[in-house]
Amino acid sequence: MKKRVTIQDLAKELNTTPSTISRALKNHPAISKSMKKKVVDLAKERNYQINALAAGLRIGKSKTIGVIVPRINRDFFSNVIAGVEDMAFENGYNVVICQTHDKVAKERQHLNTLISSGVSGILVSVGLETNNFDHFDEVKRLGIPLIFFDRVAEQSDVNKIQNNDKAGAYKAVVHLIDNGYKRIAHFAGPDYLNVYKDRKEGYLDALRDYNIEIEEELIIESDLKVESGRVSMKQLIELPNPPDAVFSASDYSALGALLYLDEMGIDVPNQIGVVGYSNENFTALISPSLTSVNQHGMEIGRYAAKVFFEEINDQQKSLIPRTIVLDPELIIRASSVRK
Amino acid sequence: MKKRVTIQDLAKELNTTPSTISRALKNHPAISKSMKKKVVDLAKERNYQINALAAGLRIGKSKTIGVIVPRINRDFFSNVIAGVEDMAFENGYNVVICQTHDKVAKERQHLNTLISSGVSGILVSVGLETNNFDHFDEVKRLGIPLIFFDRVAEQSDVNKIQNNDKAGAYKAVVHLIDNGYKRIAHFAGPDYLNVYKDRKEGYLDALRDYNIEIEEELIIESDLKVESGRVSMKQLIELPNPPDAVFSASDYSALGALLYLDEMGIDVPNQIGVVGYSNENFTALISPSLTSVNQHGMEIGRYAAKVFFEEINDQQKSLIPRTIVLDPELIIRASSVRK
DNA sequence: CAAAAAAAAACAAACGATTGCATAAAAATA
DNA sequence: TATTTTTATGCAATCGTTTGTTTTTTTTTG
The missing domain is CATH 3.40.50.2300 (Response regulator)
Known part of the structure; x- marks a missing residue:
C-alpha cells in the first residue's frame, strides 16, 4: 500500500520544481521540448494521476x-x-x-x-x-x-x-388519421408538466386540422403507468361508441392498453390502433410492436x-x-x- | 453573481477563527454549546456549503x-x-x-x-x-x-x-422439468464471465440430477442479445429433434426466442417453455409474460x-x-x- | 565579445478546510 | 487568593496544484 505519486515526487526525481512539472504536463509553451518529454515519460512510468481535488481547489x-x-x-x-x-x-x-x-x-x-x-x-x-x-x-x-x-x-x-412535443404528438395523430382511424382517444399526463401539456395540444391541433370532432370522453388523464393504461383502455372500450385508436403520451400506458386489448381478444392494429411516446426500448420488442415517438x-x-x-x-x-x-x-x- | 461563502467568511463575521468554525460545524466536543449555535445559525443564514474539494484535499x-x-x-x-x-x-x-x-x-x-x-x-x-x-x-x-x-x-x-447464479439456474431448470418439459436447451453467455459459467453449471447440474441426457447441440453460446436469441431459437427448432423448452441466461435472448416463436406460430408455453434471467422489467409486461430469475x-x-x-x-x-x-x-x- | 532579448526554469503565494499543539480563559481546588 | 485543572479558542502547518513574478540560462545581435 503505497502513497500516490504527486507532482513534487516527479519534480524531485527530475531535479526540478512542481511548477515546471505542472506546466510540462499541460503542454505549456514556456517549457522546453526536452523537459516536456522527460516529464511526460516519467509521469507515465510512475503512473502519475493528477489529484483532482488539489487542482480543483486551486482553480476554483x-x-x-x-x-x-x-x-x-x-x-x-x-x-x-x-x-x-x-x-x-x-x-x-x-x-x-x-x-x-x-x-x-x-x-x-x-x-x-x-x-x-x-x-x-x-x-x-x-x-x-x-x-x-x-x-x-x-x-x-x-x-x-x-x-x-x-x-x-x-x-x-x-x-x-x-x-417539440406538440409537433411529435401532431405527427403521431396525423399518422393515425392517415391510416384510416376515425375516432382517436388520448391518454394524457398531468397538465402542469410542459411535456404532457404540449403533447395534448398537438393531439388537439391534429384533430382540429382534420376536422375531427374533439370528444372530452376520449381524453383520459392519468399517471401514465402500465396499470393506468390498462384501466383507461377498459374505460374506453366500454363506452357506447368506443374509439378505434389511442394516442398515449407514454409508452408505458400504451403498453397497458395493448395488454388489455390482447386479453379482450381485440385485434391491434386492425380493430384498434395504438401509438405511444418516448420510443422506449421495449416498444420494438413487444408484439405487436408499438409505434412511438423518438425523442432523440x-x-x-x-x-x-x-x-x-x-x-x-x-x-x-x-x-x-x-x-x-x-x-x-x-x-x-x-x-x-x-x- | 456572488462568491461562495467560506469558513473564513463565517469566522470573520463572528470574530473567531476558521478552526473554530470548522470544529463547530462538525460538532467537535471542544467547542462550547453557545459558539456552536452561533456558528450553525450563521452558516444556515449565509447558506454556507462546504467546499468538498478543500476538505477532500486536506483529509486525502x-x-x-x-x-x-x-x-x-x-x-x-x-x-x-x-x-x-x-x-x-x-x-x-x-x-x-x-x-x-x-x-x-x-x-x-x-x-x-x-x-x-x-x-x-x-x-x-x-x-x-x-x-x-x-x-x-x-x-x-x-x-x-x-x-x-x-x-x-x-x-x-x-x-x-x-x-448464486448456479442455484438460480438450477431452480429455473428444475421448474421446467417439474412442469413436464423433457428436452431443455440453454442459451449460454461467454464462459469467462463467472455469472454465465455458473448459470450453465446450474443448468447442467439440474439435468444430471434428474437423469436427463445432456446434449451439446442444445447449448448455444452467444452475446445473449435479442437478435441472438432469435437466431439461436431458429437454430434449435430446425434441429431434427428440437427441444421443448429453453433456459436462457438472459432475459433479452429469451425475448428474442419468444418473438421468433410467435412469428412461427409456435405456442408458448404449451409447445415450448421459456425461462429467462435477471427479471428485467419487461418480462412482466410482454405476452406471454416471461418466467425469470430475480437477482435482488x-x-x-x-x-x-x-x-x-x-x-x-x-x-x-x-x-x-x-x-x-x-x-x-x-x-x-x-x-x-x-x- | 559584450549587451540586449528571448527562453526556460525556479520561487512563492495562493485555494479552503482540517488538526496537532499552544495558549488563554474559566472553573475548581488548596 | 494563589495555584492547579479543565475547557474553550487561536495559531500555524498542511494537503497537491496552479500561476504571477522573478531569476537564471541561453540565444541573438550590434
Missing part, C-alpha cells in the same frame, strides 16, 4: 458536469446521459450522474452536493414533484452554468433543451452539453439564455398500420 | 463512493445503484455512477478518474470485455476499498458480492455498500476479503407453465 472548480435526472433506467434519460458523456469526454470533462426518483428533496440534496464539489455546470431534467424552482437560484447566483432539458423549469432566464435522447444530451461548453467558453458572459427545440421523429411500427 | 479523500457498471439502463444495475445510494445517503456519503458500456477502455478511464478524484471506495461490476484485471491493481495498491459485485473478478483477495439488485447494492463501510471503519485493516453470496428467486410467469 473541477472539470466535472453534474447531470440530474428523475431516473436513470428510462431509455430516454440513459440516452441523454450517454450523449452528455460523449461530449464531456471529447472535452476532457467528467460527468456525475444523479437521480432524484422524482423527489424534490433529492433534487435539492444533489444540487447542494454538486455545488459543494465544485462542478463546472449542471444539466437537469426536473422531477414530477417539482413545481417550485427556488433551489436553482443558488446555482445561478454562483454563476454556475445551468441547463434544463426535457422537463424544464417555467423560468425564462435559463437555458433549455426541449423536444442522445441528441438532447449532446446539445445540453454543447450549450454548457459554449457558456464556459464565453469570456464576456454575454450569452443570453437560449431555448433549443428539437423535432422528434415518429417511428412507425405494427400497432398502428392496418393489414 | 472525499466522502464519495464510485460505482462502475456496464450500463445504467438495465433494471438490475439501476436497482443495485439505488441500493448503494440508500446506504451511502444514510452514512453521509455521495455516489458517483459510471457506465462502461462493456468497454475495458472506459473501465480504465473511470477507474483513473475515480482515483484521481479521491473516492473513498469503488464498487464495480466488470464489463463483458474484461478478462484481465490489472487495472484494478492500482486501486488495491493505494488501499482504496474495492468491492466487486455480480460480474466479479477471478481474483481471490478481493471482496465480492455475488448472486437492491440488496446486492446494499450489501456492497455495507462491506465498503465495514472496510473503512476497520482501523486495523485486519479485515480479510469476503465473498457474500445471495440466493436469487425464481419468478414464475406464463411462459413456462403449460395450460
